[in-house]
Amino acid sequence: MENLLYIALFSPLVSSLFAALFTATPKKQFIGIIASLLIFTSFVSSSFLLAEILITGTPVHVEMMTWMATGNLYIPFGFVVDQVSVTMMMVVTLVSTIVHIYSIGYMDHDKGFNRFFSWLSAFVFSMMVLVMSDNYAGLFIGWEGVGLCSWGLIGFWFHKEVATWAANEAFIMNRIADLGMLIGIFLVYWNTGTLQYDGAFAAFATLDTATLTWIGIFLFIGAMGKSAQFPLHTWLADAMEGPTPVSALIHAATMVTAGVYLVVRSNELYDLIPNVGLFIASLGAFVALFAASMALVNRDMKRIIAYSTLSQLGYMFAAAGLGAYWVALFHLMAHAFFKALLFLGAGNVMHAMHDELDPFKMGGLKKKMTATAVMMTLASVALAGIFPLAGFFSKDAILESAFVEHHFIIYSVLLFTAGLTAFYSFRLVALIFHGEERYKLFGIDPHEAYKFMLIAMSPLLLLAIIAGSLKMTYYEMVTALLPATEYHIHNHLVYWIMTIGTQLFVILAIVYAYKKYANSKVTVPDGTSAMENSFGYKLLINQYYIPYFYEEYIVKSYRELSKIFWKQVDLKIVDATVDGIAGVLYSTGERTRDMQSGNLSTMLKWMVAGTIGLLSLAVVFGLAVRYSDAILAILSGLGV
């Protein structure tokens, strides 16, 4: 078993290093193939591990070697494959295998083909470290590692200014959150004496609530950054500058869900602090609505999907915050499948449209790209949560849990968001695949993607459809580790009303979206229509002016403050003080050199004056020595 674990963990690393060897050489097809094979190996190993866990139910736990050991601190490279991490491993390796294969086609004409695979595999490795680690420090390695790879992949086309800017933004925003995470880790260490999950969880029970609350808050700040929760969400939409497979793998399926994973992993902590959990759930619900609202009007295909991801992450946090950890994890898994599928489909469309991203400039693509159209439509259906696709089971479970826990505000927000989700998903589908063939205006001749790319996507399609049926198997597996709360509405009538009502609401939203966007009247907006000038539209298209606020008030003021610190403070105050002291000495010398007029007569006068000074000193000291007793007596009398 241990060998399987190591194979699952290290084959992505091998793949990355292998591809890295060829970064400076021209594109080589076999690198993509070998990298995909190695990731697939990792997937196979993970599957064996999953089978093992399903059969025996005992986690595999290994300690590879010591990492840091000093004082009382002991951090090993320890890895654990239990019910939770194996789920994540399956998701990560499966999606990344597909994305690797897909990328062979997608990155076909790119100069940095080899480099791309190196980064992508490195990401998979980091993600595996993140999910498999048995301690918070190891988690942090993966945490930062995925951040690094995300930086490298968002900025993959480094000649594009926006791409590198987005990469840096993503890295720095994640860093802000990582500080919270780091502080959380410090708190864990100084309060429990260990960073191992099992040791720390055991010790949590003995700690007071205040400490636990702080730990929970700081760890969650870390999760907020990685999972792009408000107010650290802006990087995710900008991260869409990266190649589309990257968006599919990192910014939809895996990395952004790391925050959810952290909360799920630390469930024993968050169980003890329901207040923080409630905050997480509320924030999650808010982000779900907030992101969905931005997706309603956006005119960038990838950004719409990114906002949808954000919104779904909100759902996951809502579930995790309410204590329904298994539901959150389940939604994570289901979401990974259909969202990756959606992104890969979007990649196909992008390729076909020569990197055109505005869905208003597409339309009617279903004739040219039938397979992609089918996949994206099904993925959107899954995302909207229509029975019997994956989204229905996971999203419904979240709604139920909110309802059962009597958090009706959260419930209604999530319900409303479900409608919005359906609307913007199908707005996108309708605009891209239905209606007039507006792309002809722009002289683009779309074509379907390579066949093997479509085949590579098919497992995701399959899973997006059938994942719901795995729900009970999954439930039985993970509840060995997570709290096994079943969220059932005991009143059958209410249950049916809710389920059918939700379905109807969602379907209505879909129908509305189709009606509005799938007709021939849709034209490319030119900024003149009444809607485009309304306040609400402007607010939404500008993302509530939050990026503007960050840029104007935080980035700019930081830049200005830095300049001031350098030019004004460092050069004009700190350094000038030092130079001033030197200058005083220097100018003293400069002034007193006039005494050295060279005129012997004057110098003789100075000599006499100096002699007087020295002689006076001699007299004073002589007297002081002579009368030292008396002086001491006087001084002590004065109380010195």
Added chain:
Amino acid sequence: MEIGLNHYLVLSTILFAIGLVGVMRRKNLLLLFFATEILLNAVNIAFAAISHYYGDLTGQMFAFFVIAIAASELAVGLGLLIVWFKRHGTIDLDTMTSMRG
């Protein structure tokens, strides 16, 4: 009216002061040398007087050495003075400003 040590010390003080005034106001190097001789002699008186009133010959010995030093100083000083005068044609102090800082 007994003449005591203090009288001699006061005399010495006065002579020393005169010598210093000379040192400070003379411009002619030769006359400056004169002033230094006065300084030395003023101190010599003090030495001799102290020696006398204390019945200790050390003071006289000191005065003796002071005279020796004064003589040698004079020899070298005058030699330098002559060299200087040969080169510059003047021994005015105000012209000697090559030590300007």
Added chain:
Amino acid sequence: MIDHILSVLIFFPAVAAVFGFIIHKDSMRAYGVAVSVIEFALALWLWFAFDSNVSGMQFMELIPVVPSFGINYILGVDGISLFIIILAAFFTLIGIASLTDTKNVKNMIITLLFLQMTMVGVFAALDAIIFYVFWELSLVPMLYIIGAWGGPLRIYASVKFFLYTFAGSLVMLVGMLFMAYFYYQATGVWSFAILDWYRLILPESFQLWLFAAFFIGFAIKVPMFPFHTWLPYAHGQAPTIGSVILAAILLKMGTYAFIRFSLPLFPDASVFYMYPIAILAIIMIIYTAMVAYAQEDVKQVVAYSSVSHMGVIILGTFALNVEGISGSIFLMIAHGVVSGALFLLVGVIYDRRHTKMMDQFGGLAHVMPRYATIFGIMLMASVGMPLTINFVGEFLSLLGFYQQSHTLTLLAGVAIIVGAIYMLAAYKKMFFGEITKDENRNLKDVNKRELLALIPLSIITIWLGVYPKPVLGPINNSVESIVQLMHDKATSVEAKIRIPNVIEGIVITRTPAGEAH
């Protein structure tokens, strides 16, 4: 020979440098490389022969110099100094091996070898006077390197460097003399041996003053805010090799001296001054990071980032517990490797373009992919990416200080954010985007000689990041004994609480000042 290995390590380069005067100019480079390879091999032998289970001093040597005043030539290494000595030997080797075409190569190599003598001397000396002598001597070769091979402002920079640090160390000398005097008063015997001083327990009021005197000397060397302004000038004007050695080794003298002198000698004062120093360190971290962000010259970015990282080292040192101090020592080594490498990298581009202004670059990743990769590795190490060498040190330092103060650590942790900001911004300006300047179109990627220096540094960066134990283990042992010593010596109640008792139950026999002799 192993008994006198420290003396050999110190004086072999000096003797070799003297012989260097008679070597012909053309064979000087080979000679320099040979000498530094031997020196490095000796340093590795020292590591090999070093017993990591012993926490105290090893390879001690003692030759009386002025016995009546207790000035002796005492040498010794423990886990704290061992790796900095090795690092010094390593960087001299790398520096000489990768020396680009400079005028007067012969003088440069001789100077570097002398510099190596002083560097090893500082870290091996266990007598305050010997320490001081090497400490001051180290200024001279550096002054010469900056003054003779520097940029246009080199005279100003070198004089500033010299006078600033020299002024600080004079105050430190006064402190040392006072310390020896107190020792004399307490025991009736003069001694400048640091290990003797360790046994002396001073009243807190004395400690405060002595601590301050030592602090001035060390803080300027580190350099701590607001004494840091000599560093950007020195780095800005120094040739590449000068910056590398300055950043990698010379700055470490200050932080090393804090651990060697300030903490064990004045435990109460250390606790007393902990918060003020921590606040200075935090200002240093954030403020210089912001200043670094505003820079236009890539070398200044690295120079200010050095200051910023030194702040973390100081913070770790004043965590006053094993985690923090070990972390800060590890970070010294890490920062030495990483900033040394970064300065080498800046030197690479400077050799090609003869400018360090970032707006002159842009899109370098297109023409110099290998260079961009190595720079990227060092960049990530510099921002403290886990599994690189810097992270271990930074993590442990911050972790250690967290025990003392939560809020201040939170503020200091901003280092990981601001560090990322200026480093990524600089990287973006230099490497990303399209090539805008025609001069950059045909730049050559790093050549073999440069790789010779950069590859080992990259390997160390990753290796010690993944597996820091070979270094961290010996450091840990020595630090534990120092922390224990501090705990035992501490007189105030607060200090007793703040400084943990490492070896519970085992009480090291204390020798009160009056009874030491």
Added chain:
Amino acid sequence: MFEAIAFYLFAFLTISMFYITVTTSQALHALTALAAGMIFISAFFFILGADFLGAIQIIVYTGAVMALYAFGMMFFDSTRDVKEKQGNKFIVVGMATVAAVLVVAIFSAPILSDNIVALYPSVGAGNTQEVGMVLFTKYLIPFEVAAVMLLVAMVAGIVLAGKKMDLSLTLMNKEEILEMNEDKNKKVLS
């Protein structure tokens, strides 16, 4: 009584002579006054019983030193009026007085506080004899050093002042004298 009269008389004479030396604008007057002052000072030595020192004073100062000064003055055109230094006289006099008082105070302080012990007390023999005894026993080495010093000074004086002594202007022709004068301006003191 006689002693007092002698003291005051010579004190008056000495002070006035030295005053003239310092203030006169005629170099020749100054020289003469100085020589007279020196002789008057020797009178104090005789009053104080330091016969030997008095004799030395007359011989060395009035004999040797004054003669040297007189020869020195022949080199320089000292018959002209000597320019006087302009400046604040109060400062000059004041500083001189303060310095003099301080010097004497320092010298006399141990005496006035009566805490010095005579190291080489007079034994009652004649002054010259006693001086000889002390000089050639306790102060033998300083005495010898002084002798060497005088010798060095003499040599130095001759070397410095006696440059080109081998040259005689009377024996040189015009060109040689001109050449020498040109050289003079170039040469450095060496």
